[in-house]
Amino acid sequence: MSDTSSVPTPACGGAPGVTRRDVVVGVGAALGAAAFGAEPAHAQAARVRLRLMATTDLHVNVLPYDYYRDKPDDTVGLSRTASLVAAARAEHPNPLLFDNGDLIQGSPMGDYIAYQRGMKAGDVHPMFAGMNTLDYVCATLGNHEFNYGLSFLGFSLGSAKFPFVCANAIKADGTPLVRPFMVFDREVEDDSGGKQRLRVGVIGFVPPQIVQWDQGHLAGKVTTLDIVEAAQRHVPELRRQCDVLLALCHSGIEGGERKGGEENAALHLARVPGIDAIFTGHQHKVFPGKDFAGIPGVDAEKGTLHGVPTVMAGFWGSHLGVIDLELAKSDEGWRVAGFRSEARPIYERKDRAVVALVKDAPAVVEAVRGDHEGTLDYVRQPVGEAKNPINSFFALVTDDPSVQIVSLAQTWYVSQLAATDPALKDLPVLSAAAPFKAGGRGGPDYYTDVKAGPVAIKDVADIYLYPNTVRAVKVTGAEVREWLERSAGLFNRIDPARTDEQELINPAFPPFNFDIIDGVTYQIDVTQPSRYGEDGKVIAPDAHRIVDLRYKGQPIDDKASFLVATNNYRAGGGGNFPGANGKTIVIDAPDTNRDVIVRYIVAQKVIDPVADNNWRIAPLPPGVKVTFVSAPQAAKAIPKGLRVKPLGDAPGGFSKFALETGA
Structure with missing residues (x-):
């Protein structure tokens, strides 16, 4: 019945010419019609x-x-x-x-x-x-x-x-x-x-x-x-x-x-x-x-x-x-x-x-x-060494090593390519990367967790799940700001006047759309409504969650041009991000992002992707209680400087944490 020796040119479907196969007939009693809430059967009508x-x-x-x-x-x-x-x-x-x-x-x-x-x-x-x-x-x-x-x-x-x-x-x-x-x-x-x-x-x-x-x-x-x-x-x-x-x-x-x-x-x-x-x-x-x-x-x-x-x-x-x-x-x-x-x-x-x-x-x-x-042999191949653990337990609330290593590798790779192009070599190179494994619908075990020591291919695959290929887009400072505004839709709006617990993360927002842009610094004001809706369209024109956006310590120039290293999914319009619609691509690389990370680790031999804290959630007034969930083992891996407090079990096998965001 199947003509799939290659991706075939089909004949239009239909009964003529389709090989027939007998149905697999199971054993055991069939469920009664009452289970369907069906209308009474008529004796003269066949029912299947x-x-x-x-x-x-x-x-x-x-x-x-x-x-x-x-x-x-x-x-x-x-x-x-x-x-x-x-x-x-x-x-x-x-x-x-x-x-x-x-x-x-x-x-x-x-x-x-x-x-x-x-x-x-x-x-x-x-x-x-x-x-x-x-x-x-x-x-x-x-x-x-x-x-x-x-x-x-x-x-x-x-x-x-x-x-x-x-x-x-x-x-x-x-x-x-x-x-x-x-x-x-x-x-x-x-x-x-x-x-x-x-x-x-x-x-x-x-x-x-x-x-x-x-x-x-x-x-x-x-x-x-x-x-x-x-x-x-x-x-x-x-x-x-x-x-x-x-x-x-x-x-x-x-x-x-x-x-x-x-x-x-x-x-x-x-x-x-x-x-x-x-x-x-x-x-x-x-x-x-x-x-x-x-x-x-x-x-x-x-x-x-x-x-x-x-x-x-x-x-x-x-x-x-x-x-x-x-x-x-x-x-x-x-x-x-x-x-x-x-x-x-x-x-x-x-x-x-x-x-x-x-x-x-x-x-x-x-x-x-x-x-x-064969897969076990493949994923166990070592490519380098990590001085410290790399995990994504807190990737949605603070700058994170599992995202940092991706940005370091992307920036390293795209900078080399841009240097060979006279039209691009003088442009600042930024990097957009997201935490692919950050709990959510994947469950409490769905986090990157790479131990210190030898780094194998399985560890790189744990950091970067998809076989995306590297792209770089040319965007303005204003588009960088809007890109981050779209990304900030991850967060629920927090009411600074409330003193009861408020959940920080919007569970309907996919973590893979929470792009961190490395190379600039910024804060996210979660008391503002999200500027963008789930479909990437502006829904709150007067809202601006991204505050104090700077490049090299100075307020970003909205008219300046930047290269942003990313992947083919994002550059081609995936997630509907401003500045990334398939028309701004200036580097279309043949290598996968994952291979670039492997090459970077091989070149460095020893990596220590300490987060540079280029972004943070803007301080909230005293008494505001925001919470989020993470893996149970996250309580033993709280990064230095991150002020969080374990609050015990949460539904679905997660653990709940309180985040302190004071100045």
């Missing part, structure tokens, strides 16, 4: 219960192992999710399994394959080696599929024993990058034990921003369409060919009015007529669940977007998405008469401890045993 299952955002987490810390991790791994798949199949007569994208990048195993082992025709990527044991029906592409380039993507997809669909990624010649949709003809069992033929249509979507985020790989080769526009183009045709239509949407859930081109467009997609169910992802959250409560059109308890059953199944294999549909047959065809949406976890937390709910699926473990060992 169809179980749709999906993984999403696996990011090469095939096994329950944290390669950054070089130890097992019960919160991740397809080998654990696979056990949920087996249980879900055993419960239901008609189960079908899908994946929602972001497969081949995101863990050191992904980098090991891309940078050391390599992929060629006939090779099997370990992500697909594991997935091939589970009888996936179909998958869509995620944005991180493009991080290593189209050739690597083509060889990787060629090792999958299931096809891919994506309706809004278009090749330069106007044809789809992969099939926009497919129809799978299945024999299913109805409630009376009889057999029915069911045509399941599947369409896929990727964030259109891939052409910005991976411009170096995609420019001149791939363009994208708005997700909703692509759905409006293809869904009517697909609907005519199928009985049930599933959207695999590697895009998240956000409210508000549709403007077009949204990165997180699943809620708008749900309004397109003809879609029966949606698997969403990209945001690394869980739906149904409280993460999306209160958004108009979203039922966070039932798991629907504008009434369409929807599931977001976490990330790194943390959950299995399950949508159960009850289908009723009439003269007009099949229709959805009832449903249930859920995300099943592989672990839970009890008294701050992680408790595994399932065991490994042996077939998945065995399929990647060799690449697991």
